[in-house]
Amino acid sequence: MPPEKISEHSYYIIPSFLDAQVYGARMKLFAVYPTPDTLHEMYEEFKEQGTTYFLPTVATNTSETIYNCIDAIHAYWQGGGKGVGGLHLEGPYINPTRRGAHIKELIRFPEYSEIKKLLEFARGAIKMITLAPELCSKEIIQLIQNNGIVISAGHSNATYEQCIHAFNNGINTVTHLYNAMSPFHHREPGMVGAVFQHPAVKASIIADGLHVDFAALKIAKELMGDRLFLITDAVTETNEGFYQHTREGDKFSSAGILSGSSLSMLKAVKNCAEFADIDLRECFRMASLYPAQMLGINRGLIAEGMPADLIMLNEMFEINREK
Numbered sequence: 001m002p003p004e005k006i007s008e009h010s011y012y013i014i015p016s017f018l019d020a021q022v023y024g025a026r027m028k029l030f031a032v033y034p035t036p037d038t039l040h041e042m043y044e045e046f047k048e049q050g051t052t053y054f055l056p057t058v059a060t061n062t063s064e065t066i067y068n069c070i071d072a073i074h075a076y077w078q079g080g081g082k083g084v085g086g087l088h089l090e091g092p093y094i095n096p097t098r099r100g101a102h103i104k105e106l107i108r109f110p111e112y113s114e115i116k117k118l119l120e121f122a123r124g125a126i127k128m129i130t131l132a133p134e135l136c137s138k139e140i141i142q143l144i145q146n147n148g149i150v151i152s153a154g155h156s157n158a159t160y161e162q163c164i165h166a167f168n169n170g171i172n173t174v175t176h177l178y179n180a181m182s183p184f185h186h187r188e189p190g191m192v193g194a195v196f197q198h199p200a201v202k203a204s205i206i207a208d209g210l211h212v213d214f215a216a217l218k219i220a221k222e223l224m225g226d227r228l229f230l231i232t233d234a235v236t237e238t239n240e241g242f243y244q245h246t247r248e249g250d251k252f253s254s255a256g257i258l259s260g261s262s263l264s265m266l267k268a269v270k271n272c273a274e275f276a277d278i279d280l281r282e283c284f285r286m287a288s289l290y291p292a293q294m295l296g297i298n299r300g301l302i303a304e305g306m307p308a309d310l311i312m313l314n315e316m317f318e319i320n321r322e323k
Contacts, residue, residue: 011312011320015288015300016052017265020128020204021088021175021231023057024238030056032241034068036076043083049264050311050319052083053299055127059243060091060102066118073125085295086127090175094155095132100180101259102155103242110136112143119147127295130175132156133166145170150295152204155180156191163194167201173294174203176233177220178212196223202294204231207268207276208261210251214275221278229290230268235260270317 024030025045028038039056046054058069066089073087091102093110108114110131119126128150133141134157144151153166154175159182174181174195182190189196195203207217207230221228235245235252245252245259252260265287272283289300298306312320 011314013310013312014284015302016309016311017050017287018291018299019046019051019054019232019265020291020295021057022054022234023260024236027236027238029236029238029241029243030069031058031061031065032238034065034072036072036079036081039072039076039081039084049266051265052309053085054083055085055088057088057090060094060106061242062106067121070122070125087125088128089126090130091155093131093135095135095157097157098155098180100155101243101254101257106242110140112140115140115143128152130154132158133171134158134162141170153191157182158191160189160194163191164198167194167198172201174201176211176231177203177205178216179206202227202229204229206231206233206261206263207271208250208263209271209275211261218276221276226290228286229294230265230286232263232265232268233261234263266317
């Protein structure tokens with residue numbers, strides 16, 4: 001259903017946004033401060049930007065950190081905390097060749113026993129895992145999926161054929177299209193080519209014009225349609241922990257490598273409309289309905305039976321905060 005406009009006030013009523021990959025806010029990375037208070041700070045920050053549901057994300061890290069983040073999510077839920085759909089683990093089971101800013105020494109080869117132990121400890125707190133499918137056995141993929149977790153292919157050097165095989169066998173999502181994956185080449189189409197070609201696989205994309213050129217975003221949208229959705233991949237400035245993010249204009253770097261964006265979902269929507277010529281209503285869906293469908297949850301529509309979790313925007317992309 002399209003957004004509803006209140007003509008006398010020039011506002012759009014739209015479903016609030018959903019961010020499936022975001023690492024922290026207000027100078028606190030969740031991996032460095034794995035507490036319910038950090039999750040509350042993230043929720044309050046994102047709510048001001050129109051995002052009321054998100055997956056706090058942890059890049060390749062130690063088992064101790066991952067377990068601490070799981071504990072924090074359970075404590076947050078038990079305390080009645082809002083907006084957190086579960087943990088997104090980006091790694092540590094990724095291909096070092098496409099690690100990006102991920103720390104090589106923390107990357108681990110996927111072992112069935114280790115992952116089984118992790119999922120048993122998580123007790124439903126993990127919602128999504130980004131991994132390199134070429135490194136994972138069929139048994140590991142099935143184990144993760146049997147726990148109701150979305151597997152997203154990313155930080156991967158898989159060939160086109162390997163990707164198509166993975167997509168045909170249950171992996172239906174890809175993390176930050178174009179970034180940290182085997183690229184499209186006329187002799188080896190890679191993961192990018194497989195995503196474009198496969199009729200069912202979805203992909204997230206970072207619409208800041210820095211991680212991905214807006215022309216490349218436009219091409220992907222024209223080829224993929226409703227299979228492409230937005231994430232912010234946003235971090236926050238910090239000099240603590242394994243990933244010390246330094247702000248450089250509209251992006252962040254860690255150890256001299258591009259490591260995250262400064263996007264809000266609202267800014268990503270605006271960029272898609274302004275610089276990639278995507279219809280505004282479709283931009284809204286890319287930030288709400290499509291990621292919700294990827295996660296298998298009922299959000300992102302103004303319809304009977306859907307959560308009445310709405311925001312109001314004026315034509316300048318400003319959120320109405322009137323009570």
